[in-house]
Amino acid sequence: MKSFFLSALTSLAAIPFLQTSAFPNAPFVTSQRWIHDSTGENFTYAGVNWPGAGEVMIPEGLQYQSIASIVSKIKSLKMNVVRLTFAIEMIDDIKDNGGDVTVQRAFVKALGSTNGEKVFQQVIKNNPTISTSTTRLQVFDAIAAELQKQQIYVHLDNHMSKGAWCCSGNDGNAWFGDRYFDTAKWKRGVAFMAEHGKAWPNLISIGLRNEYRKPDSAGSSLPYNWATWYTHNMELATAVNAANPALLIFLSGLDYDTKLTPIPGAQDLGNGQRFRLTDFRYANKLVLELHNYQNDAGSCGDIEGGLWDNGFRATYNTNDIVNKMPVVLTEFGFSQTGSEHTRPYATCIRTLMQKWQTGWTVWVLSGSYYIRSGTQDYEESWGLLNHQWTDWRSAGAIDALKGMVEVSLKG
Template identity: 70%
Template sequence: MVFKTLFMAAMAAFPVLTSAFPNTPFNTSGRWVLDSRGANFTYIGVNWPGAGEVMIPEGLQYQSVSSIVSKIKSLNMNSIRLTFAIEMLDDIIDRGGDVTLQNAFNKALGNTNGPKVLQQVISKNPSFTASTTRLQVFDAIAAECAKQSIYVHLDNHMSKGAWCCNTGDGNSWFGDTYFNTNNWKRGLQYIADHGKAWPNLISIGLRNEFRKPSNAGSSLPYNWATWYTQVISAADTVNKANPDILIFLSGLDFDTTLSPIPGASDLGNGQRFQKSSFSYANKLVLELHNYQNSATNCDSIKNGLWNNGFKALDKSAVNQMPVVLTEFGYSQTDNSVNSVYAKCLAQYMPSLDAGWMYWVLAGSYYIRSGTQDFDEAWGLLKKDWSGWRSQSSVDNGVAAMVRASLA
């Protein structure tokens, strides 16, 4: 009887202990991200770019989707930050529908190189054809990530598909040359709604790296008051379209500061960010970037990150919220893994129990800043995406950071 009682108790607990991926939807509670079981979740991932001129995720001419996802999985990472351009969605909404891979590669790479790269993509990914569309590639990546128990965080990186970022690229701020604010919001709405079909989509970043435009392309003042008006309007739109996903809010100055948010400081005209005022307060997350690669003092990095937004993790914050470092990175071709910068972040993020996503996975880009088949020195993968660019850098860098975060 005792054995039977213990057996039945164990069987009753078994579904909880082996609860199946993805355990969605996710919510937040104070500083924590929680899955549907109430278990803490920490983003431990990598950036997979898909916002360049072709507007499909990089590397598919060299490796299959499953092979690339397997490499991410081998590091025990649990998520990817998958970037996209609003232009991809403008094409769908305004220009006759989703663009085929054939047309996407021809437009971005030309009528000579475009067909060549397309055939390489199809060769490595035989489920694709010339008539496969951009968004169907995103669907395939999301599906493979789900198959390998990896979560997807979408990120609106640019409006116009191109390499990011500088202050004169026309994508810097609301109303800038290519940054049509209405198109941005409807694009976010479209992709958030589309993502309902992805069981592993847990979050979306509204915009990557707001920055002050160096030209006169924007009619809206570059300040926190404008940020609040536009970002909250976009967040409302996304939450209405897909109330299950988390919404990441990025800051100013290339997303290096969210300093007024943790303490609910005045944003201008008496406006303050008050998390408690949102009906979807349990869906809001802050994100920051850091590229202080030349830093010589770890304390300065840590103090800067804390004061620029990570203090929202503290129970004393007016707006206590999760904060994720969605971009940081360094060269994989030299000794940068042993720099003050790399070692500091590798220690500091796990010590905070804070999420992070390394920039970048990509060993190369279809095209970057006019150069086709661009070799990415910061990429974890080799140019042909076949393996790690530097095994020692990965072992001593992101792999060690994964272990520390999981611990």
């Protein structure tokens, strides 16, 4: 009898469908301040931004390293998510201009015929699966696949409409109806990426727009206010949920995504509108996101009060908080070239993320950019990686970041 039971247990252990937990454990949902995976476990975002919304409109760094090598570096930090940015212009080409642009053509267009071809040859040397026929979106597919292979989640972020460096009030991407910010094409583009992302098992969330900001006098004619924000964001959120019901949907605020002040308490947004989770059948898919770059802060108190009042109080369970929601700090960062990681700003962000048990993605992975603000092969001193993407820029800063990841994942 004993041998029979041992044999039965051995057979059962070999049946794979009996496993109760396997990456990616999607889709994710929210429950008040928490994010849960499909097993009901809490999930805390602990990751990094990988830009892909510049003029070339593919994720940075491939002229220096392979996709697998870059992802392995992220994995070595034990991060669990990448905020992968994209530009609406890429989808406009697909929909309106005869199809997606090849990687080769994208480099030539952004860098010129000589430099563009040179950088493209470096890219295909490091990444042999990329060819003259590979398109930009196919590179995003390849990166998502490698992240899936190494068990890292993807959070897509619509960073810009026109592919370029972000952000300013006069870049034409600031607000609905701005020079390059075609609202209808924005909605179409984000919904397209949500739909396309169904093929990525590790895609768990999407940010509707990065850093709304007041445009200059040559910009949008639409009012820069919460009523406009509400109308267009919630129309798109509904469309995204219809396109891909599995995704969490991140809502960013005004003033470079530093303010979501009226959202937690469902305050009047104007025109009688109020944001109430109960108005949306996909309420358990909505997440707030904020950014913070108070690098010159003299103390943690200078940062904490503002972050809390501007949105993080949505995580607090009191009667005045109508919309109890998760809040993720999707951008913060500082120079990696000195001792900034020991200064009040950096230490405060680490402390607050632990104290509030909330998620984050640091800006930025890139040691350099294909092109930024007209400068090719631009050096990024804030990059976790060095210029050639071969190693970390600052061992001290990386050690501190590893500690932050460890604490977040324990939480």
